[in-house]
Amino acid sequence: MFAHVAHMTIVRTLIFVAVICQGPLYQFAIKNTFLNGDLAEEAYMKLPLGVSDPTSRSHHVSAMFVLVTPIGCVILLLYVDDMIISGDDETTIHLIKQKLNQLFEMKYLGFLKYFWGLEVVYSPHGHLLSQLKYATYIIYRARLANDTNHTVIPTKLNVKLYSIYDEPLSDRTFYWKLIGSLIYVILSWPNIAYVIHIASKFVSVPRSVQLVVVLCITPYIQDTLDRALLFSSSSTLGLHSYSDSDFSGDTIDQ
Missing domain, CATH: 3.30.310 (TATA-Binding Protein)
Known part of the structure; x- marks a missing residue:
């Protein structure tokens, strides 16, 4: 149960x-x-x-x-x-x-x-959501706490990931744990959702080229730890969806 x-x-x-x-x-x-x-009561x-x-x-x-x-x-x-x-x-x-x-x-x-792990702060303009403590833990888990690299975007534009180059990682556990942790961070960093979605397709047989892309996300999170996701009180409940399909440029599911 x-x-x-x-x-x-x-x-x-x-x-x-x-x-x-x-x-x-x-x-x-x-x-x-x-x-x-042992449970003695009826359930x-x-x-x-x-x-x-x-x-x-x-x-x-x-x-x-x-x-x-x-x-x-x-x-x-x-x-x-x-x-x-x-x-x-x-x-x-x-x-x-x-x-x-x-x-x-x-x-x-x-x-x-x-x-x-989800922190909620109240303001006159709405609610602020962040995962400061959990995101800091991810940075230490990725062993990048002292990394001096900086980036303003979570990944390079039009990055392509392939599953046929490089040898598979000898230890896939680190890749699995990092991907799982970053999926949870999407709650307050929704702009990393796309690259995490792409990198998640390689969890069965991850390679170094995919690990490099995933490790590039953590400096971005480290540089934006002081930011939060604002749910504005002036927003509406309207549901909007966006699509930017690129079937010809898809290197994974072609």
Whole structure:
């Protein structure tokens, strides 16, 4: 049995929606995480017959619960033993807090500030998201803390990666760990998403040419540690998509 875990992109989306709707973001920690031993209580994977649940679980996010009220709605997002509650119905949010405190041993952490490496700072213009502590850890993991190279872009323009040149890396673990860490950093550095997406295609058999490209991203992160991703309160909930397809120039999936 696995604990419910919301994808961090969903956490980021909830923060953005809260900014636009001017809703609060409350954080809780549940102290009864079950790690070892035998479970004596009955556990239900589904609600038993005759038991109703006023909340509705999202069909797309199993760890997100939505309660619609006559005043508005309340959203509860679960990440193992951490919880975020937001919405525009403060009365219902208060009632949910009381009910959860009766059922579980919980710790109220106040407004959302730090959530699994994601730091949230509040300003009159919106919310600022950063991963300063985690990004610094990645730089040390890449053994580039004392690197004097500087760059203003995460990768060179029109860089091409090939899978047929160079010998495969003798130790692929370093490449795997670095790619995995950088994927998480995309939360607050979305402009590195493209190059990480391309480099991720070589995780099965990484080569030195791909490792060089990935290592060029860390100096960029190091030079932009003092920056944050702003979710402006003047933004809208409109969804926009962009595409710049270059099938003829694709050296990987041709």
